[in-house]
Amino acid sequence: MNTKTTNKHYDIQGLEMVRVIRLITLWKILRIDDIGGKPRLRDLLQLAVHHYAGRFAAIVTVKHEKRWLRSLVLIREYRARASRLAGRVKQRSLSLFRRNYK
Amino acid sequence: MQAETHFELSSLIESVNSSLDDYDTVSLDLFDTLFIRRIHEPDEIKRPVAIFISNVARQYGIDISFSRTWQIRNEIEQQHRNRNGKHFPDFEARYEDFMKEVLSDIFEKQVPTGFLEEVIAYELRIETSMLVVREEFARWLKYLKEQKKRVLIISDIYHSSSFLELLIREKGLDPYIHSVISSADSFNAKASGSAWPLVRDRFNLDINRWVHIGDNPISDSAKPEEFGIKAHLLRDLGEKHRKSIVRHLHAKSSRNELLKGRYVQQLMLPLEAENVDVSPLYTDGYNFMGPLLGYFCLSVLDYCRTNKIDRVYFCSREGWTLLRCWDEMMPILAPDGNYPEASYLYVSRIALAKASCSKHGLSNLSAGVALLPANSRDFRDICRVFSLDIEPILPFLEMHDLSAHDPIGHSSPGVTIENRHKFQELLLDSGFQNEVKRQARPAQLKLESYLNQEGFFEHPDVALIDIGWLGTIQHYLVDAISHRLHKPRIHGMLLGASKLMPYRDNHESRVHGVLYDRLRFSFPESLVTTIKDVFEETCRAPHPSVIGYERKYSSVEPIFRNTDDEVAFAEEEQDRHYAPLRQGIFDSAARFAVAMAVTGYRTQHLKPWLNLLLTARIAFPKTAEVSRIKHQVHQDDFAGNHIIPKKILRATRNLWDVSLRQLRFNPFLRLYYYLLHALRLLRSG
Numbered sequence: 078m079n080t081k082t083t084n085k086h087y088d089i090q091g092l093e094m095v096r097v098i099r100l101i102t103l104w105k106i107l108r109i110d111d112i113g114g115k116p117r118l119r120d121l122l123q124l125a126v127h128h129y130a131g132r133f134a135a136i137v138t139v140k141h142e143k144r145w146l147r148s149l150v151l152i153r154e155y156r157a158r159a160s161r162l163a164g165r166v167k168q169r170s171l172s173l174f175r176r177n178y179k
Numbered sequence: 180m181q182a183e184t185h186f187e188l189s190s191l192i193e194s195v196n197s198s199l200d201d202y203d204t205v206s207l208d209l210f211d212t213l214f215i216r217r218i219h220e221p222d223e224i225k226r227p228v229a230i231f232i233s234n235v236a237r238q239y240g241i242d243i244s245f246s247r248t249w250q251i252r253n254e255i256e257q258q259h260r261n262r263n264g265k266h267f268p269d270f271e272a273r274y275e276d277f278m279k280e281v282l283s284d285i286f287e288k289q290v291p292t293g294f295l296e297e298v299i300a301y302e303l304r305i306e307t308s309m310l311v312v313r314e315e316f317a318r319w320l321k322y323l324k325e326q327k328k329r330v331l332i333i334s335d336i337y338h339s340s341s342f343l344e345l346l347i348r349e350k351g352l353d354p355y356i357h358s359v360i361s362s363a364d365s366f367n368a369k370a371s372g373s374a375w376p377l378v379r380d381r382f383n384l385d386i387n388r389w390v391h392i393g394d395n396p397i398s399d400s401a402k403p404e405e406f407g408i409k410a411h412l413l414r415d416l417g418e419k420h421r422k423s424i425v426r427h428l429h430a431k432s433s434r435n436e437l438l439k440g441r442y443v444q445q446l447m448l449p450l451e452a453e454n455v456d457v458s459p460l461y462t463d464g465y466n467f468m469g470p471l472l473g474y475f476c477l478s479v480l481d482y483c484r485t486n487k488i489d490r491v492y493f494c495s496r497e498g499w500t501l502l503r504c505w506d507e508m509m510p511i512l513a514p515d516g517n518y519p520e521a522s523y524l525y526v527s528r529i530a531l532a533k534a535s536c537s538k539h540g541l542s543n544l545s546a547g548v549a550l551l552p553a554n555s556r557d558f559r560d561i562c563r564v565f566s567l568d569i570e571p572i573l574p575f576l577e578m579h580d581l582s583a584h585d586p587i588g589h590s591s592p593g594v595t596i597e598n599r600h601k602f603q604e605l606l607l608d609s610g611f612q613n614e615v616k617r618q619a620r621p622a623q624l625k626l627e628s629y630l631n632q633e634g635f636f637e638h639p640d641v642a643l644i645d646i647g648w649l650g651t652i653q654h655y656l657v658d659a660i661s662h663r664l665h666k667p668r669i670h671g672m673l674l675g676a677s678k679l680m681p682y683r684d685n686h687e688s689r690v691h692g693v694l695y696d697r698l699r700f701s702f703p704e705s706l707v708t709t710i711k712d713v714f715e716e717t718c719r720a721p722h723p724s725v726i727g728y729e730r731k732y733s734s735v736e737p738i739f740r741n742t743d744d745e746v747a748f749a750e751e752e753q754d755r756h757y758a759p760l761r762q763g764i765f766d767s768a769a770r771f772a773v774a775m776a777v778t779g780y781r782t783q784h785l786k787p788w789l790n791l792l793l794t795a796r797i798a799f800p801k802t803a804e805v806s807r808i809k810h811q812v813h814q815d816d817f818a819g820n821h822i823i824p825k826k827i828l829r830a831t832r833n834l835w836d837v838s839l840r841q842l843r844f845n846p847f848l849r850l851y852y853y854l855l856h857a858l859r860l861l862r863s864g
Contacts, residue, residue: 091467
């Protein structure tokens with residue numbers, strides 16, 4: 078049966094991320110040889126997520142760009158508001174401290 | 180009016196097609212719209228060009244690093260942008276202008292003649308290799324041509340329209356495109372909106388019957404809409420996904436050596452119309468064999484540059500595939516022409532064996548090699564391998580109480596110590612050796628003439644490229660020319676060097692294993708030996724084996740083996756089976772070279788990934804992979820006709836020899852053979 082050289086997840090046909098991760102895991106368990114390059118499972122897992130869940134990430138970042146940008150703006154506003162509130166609380170407590178212990 | 184945004188190319192084309200009658204003119208953005216880039220960052224193209232310029236500068240005695248060249252280019256480009264920004268609304272620059280200044284700056288106004296054109300041609304070549312036409316757009320352009328629509332390409336880039344036209348012609352789209360407009364020509368770009376009136380006036384367009392398509396929300400959407408042109412914005416999710424992978428790999432590979440090789444393979448992958456349904460063997464050639472052979476050629480280039488070798492000979496028959504890969508890769512990897520001249524040498528072990536005996540006769544080592552295959556065992560096998568006439572030799576055998584049928588090989592079944600001793604005495608017999616030399620002399624003369632004809636003796640150092648494994652061709656060749664005073668130093672470069680025979684390793688003749696060398700003692704590399712025959716069959720040339728040389732008038736030509744027997748038919752059948760795999764290898768060679776040029780990686784950066792590739796595909800293959808890649812027939816020119824004992828077969832059995840049923844249903848089989856291979860490697864030392 079014919080196949081494509083690049084699969085639909087932009088992964089290498091015949092050396093898919095799943096195969097790479099499985100092999101690296103086996104190496105980490107067996108430890109009979111060093112392939113070099115200090116393979117880190119975390120990096121490979123991140124890459125696998127990019128390959129297999131990257132499409133969803135693209136939908137979120139591109140299709141719902143306005144929505145998540147708005148969320149970011151809101152988060153920044155809340156953080157600014159929270160820090161202002163914290164500043165006021167700090168000021169109030171300092172003035173209370175000075176009034177009571179002077 | 181607001182631009183329509185599309186997240187799929189098909190929906191964009193459908194939308195434009197639905198109102199196509201309303202438009203006479205369709206304008207398209209070029210980069211990231213009609214063409215996509217394999218790389219995530221267009222500036223990466225500048226690296227190979229900077230390397231090229233700095234290499235040429237070094238030839239002219241100017242010591243400048245490629246990073247400094249790149250920096251100068253960026254600085255001068257920025258100066259041009261700033262200068263043009265004072266007179267035009269956009270801060271644009273023109274490639275030819277600033278590159279001329281860059282070269283003038285580096286070469287201190289003494290730029291070699293025609294070098295600017297060479298740089299432009301090289302950048303065009305790299306850019307073309309990195310660009311892929313969107314398949315759906317290409318089909319749509321044909322449709323637009325049929326509908327008699329005017330198609331314009333409008334791009335904001337520092338390349339002039341003539342450069343872009345060349346790019347479009349390279350991709351075969353020029354019949355469908357009316358004109359190409361670049362911001363580098365007028366310094367008026369789409370981004371500021373100043374390009375739109377210019378285009379309208381130049382082509383006398385009605386803006387109400389003009390639709391524009393692009394990927395930039397400002398240049399291709401907001402600005403044309405402001406001007407009154409209907410715009411469609413393409414924000415392709417698939418492309419964003421692909422680019423995010425490449426970007427991630429690029430970022431991670433700077434810290435993780437393993438991912439460097441992966442990054443190169445990711446850049447090599449076929450996209451869009453290149454990525455069609457192909458035979459799985461093609462995919463194996465492209466994704467497995469291709470990078471390995473590409474790495475081999477790159478290592479040969481590095482070695483030749485380091486050791487100042489200016490001539491490379493690829494030995495038949497496996498060298499044929501390697502030479503094709505070499506020819507594809509070198510113009511990209513060494514655009515300055517700093518790579519050795521390569522040619523194909525018609526040689527084989529059988530063709531050289533006889534000639535090798537002309538000076539010293541039959542050595543113990545050479546006889547040992549002839550008897551190495553498990554199905555060779557007696558003196559008839561030696562005569563077959565060295566093409567010796569046995570009749571004049573029989574009296575010497577009788578003199579030493581040996582018959583032509585007595586097993587004499589080191590590990591031949593039925594061999595006795597007495598027979599081995601008798602054979603050793605025969606080798607010490609000067610009468611026997613004189614007879615061997617007498618028979619070998621004509622073959623040696625023809626070989627020497629052939630090598631002379633190929634310019635073999637004209638260089639102080641030559642590299643001899645072969646797939647492997649013992650280096651016997653080189654050993655015989657060195658023996659055959661050992662009487663000469665003027666002969667080159669031979670640097671044998673083998674894909675895999677098992678180094679099982681104690682061949683000479685001195686300043687006259689050295690053997691290096693590129694992918695695998697037993698002396699390096701690397702476990703993943705040693706897996707190559709599991710499928711030696713597969714590598715040989717894959718790389719084999721489409722011509723029969725060379726069995727000797729003959730004089731034809733003033734020249735010497737190789738004699739080929741018969742093509743009308745069962746073995747030849749089997750080889751032909753095997754060739755047909757491997758044809759897609761070879762095609763995959765050839766297609767991958769140029770892309771591998773471009774990916775290496777763009778990333779700037781060296782061979783050592785690829786090693787961890789190739790180790791992983793070898794282990795995954797050789798030690799832990801899928802059953803389907805073994806079933807399709809495994810060769811059906813393999814003809815060893817040294818092999819005899821004796822039956823191989825089961826004991827020897829069992830001792831050398833590996834994963835690729837077990838049945839497909841066992842491979843499919845035994846879950847621990849791969850692990851068992853992987854550990855067994857490790858054990859064998861440790862035992863062999």
